[in-house]
Amino acid sequence: ETGVTQTPRHLVMGMTNKKSLKCEQHLGHNAMYWYKQSAKKPLELMFVYSLEERVENNSVPSRFSPECPNSSHLFLHLHTLQPEDSALYLCASSRGRLNEQFFGPGTRLTVL
Amino acid sequence: TQLLEQSPQFLSIQEGENLTVYCNSSSVFSSLQWYRQEPGEGPVLLVTVVTGGEVKKLKRLTFQFGDARKDSSLHITAAQPGDTGLYLCAGEGSGGSNYKLTFGKGTLLTVNP
DSSP: OOSEEEEOSEEEEOTTOEEEEEEEEOSOOSEEEEEEEOTTSOOEEEEEEETTEEEEEOSOOTTEEEEEEETTEEEEEEESOOGGGOEEEEEEEEOSTTOOOEEOOOEEEEEO | OOOOEEEOSEEEEETTOOEEEEEEOSSOEEEEEEEEEOTTSOOEEEEEEOSTTOEEEETTEEEEEOTTSSEEEEEESSOOGGGOEEEEEEEEESSSOSSOEEEOOOEEEEEEO
């Protein structure tokens, strides 16, 4: 099993759709993250979960809704997105003081 | 707000050349990480530097953390096409959230054969 997996790898959705992104980590890590990567901008931290509790919410619009049912799984529920939400959404996990991030391959999201 | 500025933004070189990319800030970081991201993939951690003045080597890659822990550099010797990718630096702040990393925009390196 690879370390951090994400599904789907590509997603095209309309502004009225509801979809979910899934992330799974097989590394025994205790923190999981959602990041947004857009062209010409730094990686933007969206949410952090530590031991299944949300510890960071970086002023993300409510049309993005995270869920962490256990320490190995993380979801990002999407509804009524805007075209400017099109980006690469990366999941990561970490363990330990240095918070070294282990990233998944990302979901390339296009909102029409 | 802590910011990390990376330079250059783009770099295109020939195989065998040496190069240095920079990561600078006005803020102090307790540690700094370097990642490489290839097209269609997530970033992969290369190294973490923690102590001011620290130098770490990873084969042909040399990483240095500034004495004041505000900046870092990555030097690649005899670059190869396999070094092509987006190089990201990320700093962990010395205060505040225990989980938040500040990322730079990255240096996109292309090594031509």
